[in-house]
Amino acid sequence: AFRTQGIFEPKEALRLGLPLGIAGAIGTLMSSTPQYFVAASYGPEMVGILAVVLYVFSLADLFGGAYSQAWIHKIKEHSTPYQQLKYSVTVGMFSSLAFIPISILGVWLFSALAPIVFGERFTLNISEATPLVIAVSLLPLGHLVSIAMLVRIAYKQSLVIMSLSAISVVFISLLAIPTLGISGALWAVATGIAVRVGAPLIYYRSVLLRGDEN
Numbered sequence: 001a002f003r004t005q006g007i008f009e010p011k012e013a014l015r016l017g018l019p020l021g022i023a024g025a026i027g028t029l030m031s032s033t034p035q036y037f038v039a040a041s042y043g044p045e046m047v048g049i050l051a052v053v054l055y056v057f058s059l060a061d062l063f064g065g066a067y068s069q070a071w072i073h074k075i076k077e078h079s080t081p082y083q084q085l086k087y088s089v090t091v092g093m094f095s096s097l098a099f100i101p102i103s104i105l106g107v108w109l110f111s112a113l114a115p116i117v118f119g120e121r122f123t124l125n126i127s128e129a130t131p132l133v134i135a136v137s138l139l140p141l142g143h144l145v146s147i148a149m150l151v152r153i154a155y156k157q158s159l160v161i162m163s164l165s166a167i168s169v170v171f172i173s174l175l176a177i178p179t180l181g182i183s184g185a186l187w188a189v190a191t192g193i194a195v196r197v198g199a200p201l202i203y204y205r206s207v208l209l210r211g212d213e214n
Contacts, residue, residue, distance in 0.1 A: 138197055168195045
């Protein structure tokens with residue numbers, strides 16, 4: 001269950017803040033993990049291409065996080081966990097739908113400009129663009145659901161969910177990268193974002209279904 005916000009003692013702040021810090025570190029590591037599998041299967045040249053793509057994804061992730069932060073005061077206006085989570089999911093779903101055409105346009109521009117900037121060997125085909133668009137489009141929903149948890153001081157749950165997300169990235173990387181290369185790496189990232197969205201909704205399904213928990 002969600003916890004109620006309050007004033008912390010230093011020890012309490014450390015106890016709750018440590019899981020949040022670790023979750024943030026896992027989230028940062030999650031998007032870079034596929035590079036190690038690409039390096040093992042394809043060598044440094046492919047890693048360089050993937051690193052550029054993941055850098056662009058990281059910029060989109062930062063933008064999605066900043067966008068989601070703007071909704072914190074609106075989320076806090078709702079008094080119960082159900083209302084906060086439902087509001088976050090609603091805003092997140094509409095935001096992610098709005099991000100689909102933006103993501104498609106952004107990935108298309110990136111695929112057109114990347115060979116000019118980085119050389120003609122740098123290309124992004126449809127099999128690589130598809131998971132990238134999906135991952136970027138899911139970012140607003142993922143961030144807003146995470147913020148709904150953090151508003152209620154659900155730091156330990158956030159750590160568990162980020163850990164599950166990271167595990168899913170490693171698992172898909174092991175399965176997909178040896179045969180699909182960069183496309184497999186991007187599907188691993190997209191899977192990690194999908195787990196970050198789906199896991200808290202499954203975890204808090206009772207709150208969403210009851211709708212009356214305080």
